[in-house]
Amino acid sequence: MKGEKKVSNATVKRLPKYYRYLSDLHQVGISRVLSIDLGRQMEITPSQVRQDFFQFGCVGLQGYGYEVEPLMQEIGKILGLAQPNQMIIIGAGKLGRALANHPSFEKRGFKIIGMFDLNPHLIGKSVRGIEIQSMDALPEFAAGHAVDIAVITVPRMHAREAAEKVIRYGIKGIWNFASVEFEVPDDVAIEHIHLSESLMSLSYKLKEKRQALAEKLEEGYCWTYGLECGLR
Amino acid sequence: MKGEKKVSNATVKRLPKYYRYLSDLHQVGISRVLSIDLGRQMEITPSQVRQDFFQFGCVGLQGYGYEVEPLMQEIGKILGLAQPNQMIIIGAGKLGRALANHPSFEKRGFKIIGMFDLNPHLIGKSVRGIEIQSMDALPEFAAGHAVDIAVITVPRMHAREAAEKVIRYGIKGIWNFASVEFEVPDDVAIEHIHLSESLMSLSYKLKEKRQALAEKLEEGYCWTYGLECGLR
DNA sequence: TAGATTGTTAATCGATTAACAATC
DNA sequence: TAGATTGTTAATCGATTAACAATC
Structure with a gap:
């Protein structure tokens, strides 16, 4: 038995984020969560949430959703959080x-x-x-x-x-x-x-937002907006 | 003309990294680079490098590779680095x-x-x-x-x-x-x-490496290794 | 039971890789 | 020119979404 190693790459990348959200839910005392709600938080489809969990043998209950704590434990185990890590x-x-x-x-x-x-x-x-x-x-x-x-x-x-x-x-x-x-x-x-890479990504997003805004203005939204505000 | 917005999502994610490597090359005075070498650094195929650059109208020279500086400029422009950003x-x-x-x-x-x-x-x-x-x-x-x-x-x-x-x-x-x-x-x-997400990813990788090692040992590599070292 | 939501397969979509003609 | 590497299309691969039967 060669260890499971079935969880896809794309899924693994999402696991820390799942873990964080589940841990937040756990902290505020929520013990059950639906794929649709978790998906909304993660900004992915409920289908993807289920597909992700399916890969490591679901821990859900049909008709009921997922128990927060066991799911969190399971993801934690995959991430290697089961035993503590010592750092210097x-x-x-x-x-x-x-x-x-x-x-x-x-x-x-x-x-x-x-x-x-x-x-x-x-x-x-x-x-x-x-x-x-x-x-x-x-x-x-x-x-x-x-x-x-x-x-x-x-x-x-x-x-x-x-x-x-x-x-x-x-x-x-x-x-x-x-x-x-x-x-x-x-x-x-x-x-x-990589802090500077993250900063460059932010710069890109910022530029995109500005361009989107500029286009809207060009297309006459400016005028419409004036109108909406009761201007003429 | 709605602005270009043709560069795919996956490519955009790689742009900061390209920019960083190109800027490193530029700094040490290298002015030309091949897709195969850039790919090796980025840990992607040369094909993907060319495909990426193709999306924003290539800046390469067939038979010669890419000029580092113009390419860097171009990527910088897409990332919004052309004009400085002020931060607080x-x-x-x-x-x-x-x-x-x-x-x-x-x-x-x-x-x-x-x-x-x-x-x-x-x-x-x-x-x-x-x-x-x-x-x-x-x-x-x-x-x-x-x-x-x-x-x-x-x-x-x-x-x-x-x-x-x-x-x-x-x-x-x-x-x-x-x-x-x-x-x-x-x-x-x-x-x-998200520092703790990054740390969890590291924990995952660490666990994988350990498991890989453990499997190798199980499969008898331990013995082989002893042999290689001249032990018996 | 009835209603709801998951488990799981199939279909779609997008991203990566391969291949080769174009051209420096 | 000959050799090399890109530009660009086509093929493959993997990830996401859709759909619905299974089941709590």
């Missing part, structure tokens, strides 16, 4: 410290157990009870703790080196905030936060 | 200040022209020459400046209110770092950075 932060600058302070990671089972930096002014300080250590302390720390994920929040120019180090010390998950990309060995998982 | 940051906590310090935004034409916060301890301080102002100063500021994008880096609980404000003051672009989603009017563009 490489780079204790503003971004690194901001992430260390982020309350919602721990809630999802992502626990920060260490912070590291090159800057001697930062070493020895604490963030949320976690002491910032020298990068030199990293090998020993990695050997002594089960570190699942290294968060890379160092400046661009140091990112590659930082990544090489954490890989060398046997850490298999990298969450990269530096705007560089690097090749990693086949057994290492990496996820990039 | 709502929330001058660690994250807000980290973003204000980020050097690469300005390079792409995203300029931070103001920062706002509720916290009286922060008001009056400066980040990179930008003074942190009271939220009360926002309406006047928005009226007096052409603000394209508001970056929301306030805590979750204040995010909705912040968004409502910037929308009320006529800002049409929102870059949201708070882990809440909100409905916005039809003429407002919004882009979310």
Whole structure:
């Protein structure tokens, strides 16, 4: 039995979002949800919701919808949230410290157990009870703790080196905030936060909205709008 | 002529990445690139690269590849990078200040022209020459400046209110770092950075890698590996 | 039971890949 | 010119939507 691995790529991409919405529902005490309502939130069709869940053997009740908690558990399990992940932060600058302070990671089972930096002014300080250590302390720390994920929040120019180090010390998950990309060995998982790409997408959307508006105006909606407002 | 709007959805999603790679090539002085090389970097087929560019009327030379700079210009134009975007940051906590310090935004034409916060301890301080102002100063500021994008880096609980404000003051672009989603009017563009979703994706990948490894071991690769290493 | 909503198959749609003629 | 790579159409593949029987 080769593990299931049946869930399609497109579905996997949606799972974190499902999980978030289900967790929101759970939090406010809603215990049942219909594919149509979940679909509305996710901005997809109810059909797609059912198709998605169908892939991992539905957890729904015909005529009744889905129980929020078991569904959430199931998705969590697929996402690997069943067992907690231990993280360290490489780079204790503003971004690194901001992430260390982020309350919602721990809630999802992502626990920060260490912070590291090159800057001697930062070493020895604490963030949320976690002491910032020298990068030199990293090998020993990695050997002594089960570190699942290294968060890379160092400046661009140091990112590659930082990544090489954490890989060398046997850490298999990298969450990269530096705007560089690097090749990693086949057994290492990496996820990039590309802020400038996100910003470019926003710029595109903004441009589209403006063009849509400009076209409307051209087509005389301006006049109609004046009319609607009682102008003439 | 209704504006072109021919570029497919899937292609648009790739444009920021193309732009980033092209800009990297440009920076190191490479002026020509082949679809096969660009494809390798993007992890897509050369066919897809050509198909993508075909959609906005190719800028390539048969037998020669693509000129980096004109191609970059063209994609930049589609993304709305041709004219600079002015941004303000709502929330001058660690994250807000980290973003204000980020050097690469300005390079792409995203300029931070103001920062706002509720916290009286922060008001009056400066980040990179930008003074942190009271939220009360926002309406006047928005009226007096052409603000394209508001970056929301306030805590979750204040995010909705912040968004409502910037929308009320006529800002049409929102870059949201708070882990809440909100409905916005039809003429407002919004882009979310969902850190915990990204983290869940990483968790999924990590789990997959581990499973793949475990399967290999089960299938006896362990033994083979020992053999390769000269063990017996 | 009757009503409702899921489970599941089939149909449609869009995106990716393949192929090759056009042309630099 | 010959060689190479794009432009562009056609074929394939995967993802989404529609539809309805199954069943709670």
